[in-house]
Amino acid sequence: MNAIYRSPAGERTSLERYRRALDAWPAPADRVRLPTRQGETFVLVGGPEQAPPVVLLHGSGANSSVWAGDAASWSRHLRVHAVDMVGEPGLSAPSRPALDSGDVALWLDDVMEGLGLERAAFVGMSLGGWTALDHAVRRPGRVERLALLCPGGIGRQTPLRLAGAMARGLLGRRRSVRAVLGLRAPEHAPIVEEVAAVFGEFRPRTETLPVFSDADLRSLDMPVMALVGDRDVMLDSAGTARRLRAHVPHADVTVLPGEGHALIGHGPAVLDFLRA
Numbered sequence: 533m534n535a536i537y538r539s540p541a542g543e544r545t546s547l548e549r550y551r552r553a554l555d556a557w558p559a560p561a562d563r564v565r566l567p568t569r570q571g572e573t574f575v576l577v578g579g580p581e582q583a584p585p586v587v588l589l590h591g592s593g594a595n596s597s598v599w600a601g602d603a604a605s606w607s608r609h610l611r612v613h614a615v616d617m618v619g620e621p622g623l624s625a626p627s628r629p630a631l632d633s634g635d636v637a638l639w640l641d642d643v644m645e646g647l648g649l650e651r652a653a654f655v656g657m658s659l660g661g662w663t664a665l666d667h668a669v670r671r672p673g674r675v676e677r678l679a680l681l682c683p684g685g686i687g688r689q690t691p692l693r694l695a696g697a698m699a700r701g702l703l704g705r706r707r708s709v710r711a712v713l714g715l716r717a718p719e720h721a722p723i724v725e726e727v728a729a730v731f732g733e734f735r736p737r738t739e740t741l742p743v744f745s746d747a748d749l750r751s752l753d754m755p756v757m758a759l760v761g762d763r764d765v766m767l768d769s770a771g772t773a774r775r776l777r778a779h780v781p782h783a784d785v786t787v788l789p790g791e792g793h794a795l796i797g798h799g800p801a802v803l804d805f806l807r808a
């Protein structure tokens with residue numbers, strides 16, 4: 533059993549569920565396995581070979597299935613590379629490179645090299661947003677555009693608000709997931725069920741995300757888009773927006789009223805940004 537799972541049965545169930553999601557992927561895509569210094573990394577690659585490349589990085593406790601709703605439309609215009617982050621419940625290695633080092637950027641260097649990419653746009657969600665931003669700071673020449681969805685590492689983490697949301701959900705994991713992600717609408721029930729199932733089987737990373745300095749943010753000279761929800765209980769979204777506007781004045785920053793940490797249905801806006 534991998535240490536990132538709570539039991540061998542949970543690992544099998546989680547991976548079986550993910551493989552079913554891959555079988556239902558809504559666009560033609562190759563399943564690529566790349567050797568990296570952190571172990572094998574799984575990537576879904578689709579879209580026209582000569583189209584502009586984009587690298588997608590999901591959040592903690594997730595895998596590339598989070599992009600399924602946008603894969604068909606994005607793959608018509610872009611060469612899409614949906615990467616399973618290492619140490620998460622996907623098909624990549626269970627290793628967890630230290631966030632307070634350059635190890636994550638080195639892993640992503642290996643991924644880019646394996647994919648034959650010198651430069652690409654990046655879309656990152658939550659932990660994936662932190663990872664994309666870390667790469668943009670450390671490897672600015674490799675990042676064409678940067679789209680951040682509820683990114684970590686800019687506004688502070690808010691453990692008290694998160695603890696309050698978890699406490700409100702003590703009667704069940706689904707209620708906790710709804711509170712933490714802000715997904716309360718009936719149409720979000722399948723997503724809540726999926727996330728609740730994952731966190732019943734998976735041990736997420738628990739370390740505090742390193743915060744990027746003002747100088748790090750000022751170094752971003754590529755086009756930047758950021759979407760945050762004003763009801764995010766995991767991250768200070770107001771702080772994220774404030775720091776980006778202060779130090780990345782060319783960034784397109786949107787605070788979404790009534791939305792939490794999980795941002796659903798904004799694929800068209802991201803695609804417009806990526807195609808601009």
